[in-house]
Amino acid sequence: DTAVSQTPKYLVTQMGNDKSIKCEQNLGHDTMYWYKQDSKKFLKIMFSYNNKELIINETVPNRFSPKSPDKAHLNLHINSLELGDSAVYFCASSQNPWGSLDTGELFFGEGSRLTVL
Amino acid sequence: AQSVTQPDIHITVSEGASLELRCNYSYGATPYLFWYVQSPGQGLQLLLKYFSGDTLVQGIKGFEAEFKRSQSSFNLRKPSVHWSDAAEYFCAVETQAGTALIFGKGTTLSVSS
Numbered sequence: 622d623t624a625v626s627q628t629p630k631y632l633v634t635q636m637g638n639d640k641s642i643k644c645e646q647n648l649g650h651d652t653m654y655w656y657k658q659d660s661k662k663f664l665k666i667m668f669s670y671n672n673k674e675l676i677i678n679e680t681v682p683n684r685f686s687p688k689s690p691d692k693a694h695l696n697l698h699i700n701s702l703e704l705g706d707s708a709v710y711f712c713a714s715s716q717n718p719w720g721s722l723d724t725g726e727l728f729f730g731e732g733s734r735l736t737v738l
Numbered sequence: 739a740q741s742v743t744q745p746d747i748h749i750t751v752s753e754g755a756s757l758e759l760r761c762n763y764s765y766g767a768t769p770y771l772f773w774y775v776q777s778p779g780q781g782l783q784l785l786l787k788y789f790s791g792d793t794l795v796q797g798i799k800g801f802e803a804e805f806k807r808s809q810s811s812f813n814l815r816k817p818s819v820h821w822s823d824a825a826e827y828f829c830a831v832e833t834q835a836g837t838a839l840i841f842g843k844g845t846t847l848s849v850s851s
Binding site: 654662665727729731 | 774776779780781782783785787801826828838839840841843844846
Protein backbone atom coordinates (compact mmCIF):
# COMPACT_ATOMS: atom_id res chain seq x y z
CA ASP A 622 0.00 0.00 0.00
CA THR A 623 1.81 3.10 -1.27
CA ALA A 624 2.28 5.81 1.34
CA VAL A 625 2.46 8.78 -1.05
CA SER A 626 1.04 8.17 -4.49
CA GLN A 627 1.04 10.46 -7.49
CA THR A 628 -0.79 10.24 -10.77
CA PRO A 629 0.04 10.25 -13.55
CA LYS A 630 3.60 8.96 -13.45
CA TYR A 631 4.29 10.22 -16.95
CA LEU A 632 2.65 13.10 -18.77
CA VAL A 633 3.49 14.29 -22.28
CA THR A 634 1.65 17.32 -23.58
CA GLN A 635 1.83 20.27 -25.93
CA MET A 636 2.74 23.82 -25.04
CA GLY A 637 -0.25 25.89 -24.04
CA ASN A 638 -2.24 23.00 -22.60
CA ASP A 639 -3.52 22.77 -19.03
CA LYS A 640 -2.74 19.69 -16.96
CA SER A 641 -3.10 18.40 -13.41
CA ILE A 642 -1.09 16.07 -11.23
CA LYS A 643 -2.75 14.43 -8.25
CA CYS A 644 -1.21 13.38 -4.97
CA GLU A 645 -2.58 11.37 -2.07
CA GLN A 646 -0.97 10.27 1.18
CA ASN A 647 -2.29 7.63 3.54
CA LEU A 648 0.15 8.34 6.38
CA GLY A 649 -2.17 10.61 8.30
CA HIS A 650 0.30 13.48 7.92
CA ASP A 651 -0.73 17.09 8.31
CA THR A 652 1.64 18.64 5.80
CA MET A 653 2.10 18.09 2.09
CA TYR A 654 4.51 19.56 -0.44
CA TRP A 655 5.22 19.91 -4.10
CA TYR A 656 8.84 19.89 -5.23
CA LYS A 657 10.15 20.39 -8.75
CA GLN A 658 13.23 18.48 -9.90
CA ASP A 659 14.82 19.94 -13.01
CA SER A 660 16.94 18.22 -15.64
CA LYS A 661 20.03 18.70 -13.47
CA LYS A 662 18.23 16.92 -10.63
CA PHE A 663 18.02 20.06 -8.52
CA LEU A 664 15.08 19.86 -6.12
CA LYS A 665 13.22 23.04 -5.26
CA ILE A 666 10.21 23.55 -3.04
CA MET A 667 7.17 24.99 -4.78
CA PHE A 668 4.32 24.79 -2.29
CA SER A 669 3.45 23.43 1.09
CA TYR A 670 0.07 22.94 2.72
CA ASN A 671 -0.63 22.23 6.37
CA ASN A 672 -4.14 20.96 7.10
CA LYS A 673 -5.38 22.35 3.80
CA GLU A 674 -3.85 25.76 4.45
CA LEU A 675 -1.13 27.14 2.19
CA ILE A 676 1.99 27.79 4.27
CA ILE A 677 4.78 27.94 1.72
CA ASN A 678 4.46 29.52 -1.68
CA GLU A 679 7.83 29.99 -3.30
CA THR A 680 8.46 32.13 -6.33
CA VAL A 681 6.46 30.08 -8.78
CA PRO A 682 4.56 31.43 -11.81
CA ASN A 683 0.89 31.87 -11.05
CA ARG A 684 0.17 29.40 -13.84
CA PHE A 685 0.81 26.83 -11.11
CA SER A 686 -2.08 26.46 -8.69
CA PRO A 687 -2.10 23.92 -5.87
CA LYS A 688 -5.34 22.69 -4.38
CA SER A 689 -5.82 20.74 -1.20
CA PRO A 690 -9.38 19.42 -0.84
CA ASP A 691 -8.43 17.67 2.40
CA LYS A 692 -5.23 17.06 4.30
CA ALA A 693 -4.64 13.73 2.52
CA HIS A 694 -4.68 15.24 -0.96
CA LEU A 695 -2.65 17.92 -2.68
CA ASN A 696 -3.13 18.44 -6.39
CA LEU A 697 -1.14 20.62 -8.75
CA HIS A 698 -2.78 22.30 -11.70
CA ILE A 699 -0.67 23.95 -14.38
CA ASN A 700 -2.13 26.35 -16.94
CA SER A 701 -0.67 27.31 -20.28
CA LEU A 702 2.22 24.88 -20.10
CA GLU A 703 5.63 26.06 -21.30
CA LEU A 704 8.73 24.16 -22.40
CA GLY A 705 10.48 25.14 -19.17
CA ASP A 706 7.86 23.37 -17.12
CA SER A 707 9.29 20.04 -18.22
CA ALA A 708 10.56 18.41 -15.06
CA VAL A 709 9.80 15.74 -12.51
CA TYR A 710 7.33 16.90 -9.91
CA PHE A 711 7.48 15.25 -6.52
CA CYS A 712 4.78 15.25 -3.93
CA ALA A 713 5.82 14.69 -0.32
CA SER A 714 4.29 14.69 3.13
CA SER A 715 5.47 15.12 6.68
CA GLN A 716 3.88 14.83 10.08
CA ASN A 717 4.34 18.42 11.15
CA PRO A 718 6.22 21.36 9.63
CA TRP A 719 7.20 23.02 12.87
CA GLY A 720 8.85 22.35 16.13
CA SER A 721 8.74 18.59 16.55
CA LEU A 722 11.49 16.08 16.22
CA ASP A 723 9.73 14.82 13.12
CA THR A 724 10.30 18.15 11.48
CA GLY A 725 11.61 17.85 8.01
CA GLU A 726 11.40 14.10 7.51
CA LEU A 727 9.62 13.92 4.21
CA PHE A 728 8.01 10.93 2.60
CA PHE A 729 8.13 11.23 -1.17
CA GLY A 730 6.00 9.94 -3.95
CA GLU A 731 7.70 8.38 -6.97
CA GLY A 732 7.39 11.53 -9.02
CA SER A 733 5.47 12.64 -12.09
CA ARG A 734 7.59 13.26 -15.15
CA LEU A 735 6.10 16.08 -17.21
CA THR A 736 7.32 16.61 -20.75
CA VAL A 737 6.13 19.66 -22.63
CA LEU A 738 6.62 19.56 -26.41
CA ALA B 739 19.81 32.80 3.22
CA GLN B 740 20.30 29.18 4.02
CA SER B 741 22.11 27.05 1.48
CA VAL B 742 23.47 23.57 1.04
CA THR B 743 26.56 22.72 -0.99
CA GLN B 744 27.50 19.31 -2.24
CA PRO B 745 30.90 19.91 -3.87
CA ASP B 746 31.05 16.62 -5.75
CA ILE B 747 28.68 16.27 -8.69
CA HIS B 748 29.71 12.73 -9.56
CA ILE B 749 31.76 10.15 -7.68
CA THR B 750 32.78 6.67 -8.81
CA VAL B 751 33.77 4.11 -6.20
CA SER B 752 34.82 0.50 -6.56
CA GLU B 753 32.54 -2.07 -5.02
CA GLY B 754 33.76 -2.85 -1.53
CA ALA B 755 35.63 0.44 -1.17
CA SER B 756 34.73 3.08 1.37
CA LEU B 757 32.66 6.13 0.51
CA GLU B 758 32.44 9.68 1.75
CA LEU B 759 30.04 12.22 0.27
CA ARG B 760 30.54 15.81 1.31
CA CYS B 761 27.91 18.30 2.41
CA ASN B 762 28.36 21.84 3.73
CA TYR B 763 25.63 24.16 4.85
CA SER B 764 25.31 27.86 5.44
CA TYR B 765 23.15 28.89 8.36
CA GLY B 766 23.71 30.91 11.51
CA ALA B 767 22.58 28.25 13.93
CA THR B 768 22.56 24.48 13.76
CA PRO B 769 19.90 23.35 11.34
CA TYR B 770 18.22 19.99 11.12
CA LEU B 771 20.32 17.93 8.70
CA PHE B 772 19.32 15.09 6.43
CA TRP B 773 20.62 12.75 3.77
CA TYR B 774 18.24 11.35 1.20
CA VAL B 775 18.86 8.82 -1.54
CA GLN B 776 17.11 8.68 -4.89
CA SER B 777 17.36 5.51 -6.92
CA PRO B 778 16.73 5.79 -10.67
CA GLY B 779 13.08 6.47 -11.42
CA GLN B 780 12.17 6.58 -7.75
CA GLY B 781 11.28 9.13 -5.15
CA LEU B 782 13.61 10.12 -2.35
CA GLN B 783 14.14 7.98 0.72
CA LEU B 784 15.52 9.22 4.03
CA LEU B 785 18.89 7.68 4.94
CA LEU B 786 19.49 9.47 8.22
CA LYS B 787 18.97 12.72 10.07
CA TYR B 788 20.60 14.84 12.74
CA PHE B 789 18.74 17.10 15.13
CA SER B 790 20.91 17.24 18.22
CA GLY B 791 23.01 15.09 20.53
CA ASP B 792 25.58 12.59 19.30
CA THR B 793 27.22 14.07 16.24
CA LEU B 794 27.70 10.67 14.62
CA VAL B 795 24.39 9.34 13.39
CA GLN B 796 23.61 5.94 12.00
CA GLY B 797 21.17 5.43 9.18
CA ILE B 798 19.73 2.72 7.06
CA LYS B 799 21.66 0.53 4.60
CA GLY B 800 24.87 0.84 6.60
CA PHE B 801 25.30 4.59 6.14
CA GLU B 802 26.44 7.01 8.79
CA ALA B 803 27.06 10.74 8.88
CA GLU B 804 29.02 13.03 11.13
CA PHE B 805 28.01 16.56 12.01
CA LYS B 806 30.95 18.92 12.47
CA ARG B 807 29.83 22.31 13.68
CA SER B 808 33.25 23.93 13.23
CA GLN B 809 33.24 22.98 9.56
CA SER B 810 29.49 23.39 8.95
CA SER B 811 29.59 19.94 7.44
CA PHE B 812 27.51 16.80 7.51
CA ASN B 813 29.39 14.22 5.46
CA LEU B 814 27.91 10.85 4.62
CA ARG B 815 30.02 7.72 4.89
CA LYS B 816 29.83 4.03 4.25
CA PRO B 817 32.70 1.62 4.96
CA SER B 818 32.01 -0.77 2.08
CA VAL B 819 29.95 0.19 -0.94
CA HIS B 820 27.66 -2.26 -2.71
CA TRP B 821 26.63 -2.03 -6.35
CA SER B 822 23.06 -1.38 -5.22
CA ASP B 823 24.22 1.88 -3.60
CA ALA B 824 24.54 3.49 -7.02
CA ALA B 825 22.06 6.37 -6.87
CA GLU B 826 21.70 10.10 -6.41
CA TYR B 827 22.39 11.39 -2.90
CA PHE B 828 20.97 14.61 -1.56
CA CYS B 829 21.94 16.49 1.54
CA ALA B 830 19.20 18.73 2.94
CA VAL B 831 18.73 21.20 5.76
CA GLU B 832 15.78 22.65 7.57
CA THR B 833 16.10 25.66 9.80
CA GLN B 834 14.04 26.09 12.91
CA ALA B 835 11.94 28.70 11.18
CA GLY B 836 9.69 25.97 9.88
CA THR B 837 10.58 26.34 6.24
CA ALA B 838 10.60 23.37 3.95
CA LEU B 839 13.71 21.33 3.32
CA ILE B 840 16.42 22.97 1.27
CA PHE B 841 18.27 20.46 -0.84
CA GLY B 842 21.78 20.43 -2.18
CA LYS B 843 22.25 19.78 -5.88
CA GLY B 844 23.00 16.13 -5.30
CA THR B 845 25.92 13.79 -5.85
CA THR B 846 25.65 10.95 -8.32
CA LEU B 847 27.32 7.81 -7.05
CA SER B 848 28.48 5.20 -9.53
CA VAL B 849 29.84 1.87 -8.34
CA SER B 850 32.35 0.01 -10.47
CA SER B 851 33.01 -3.71 -10.22
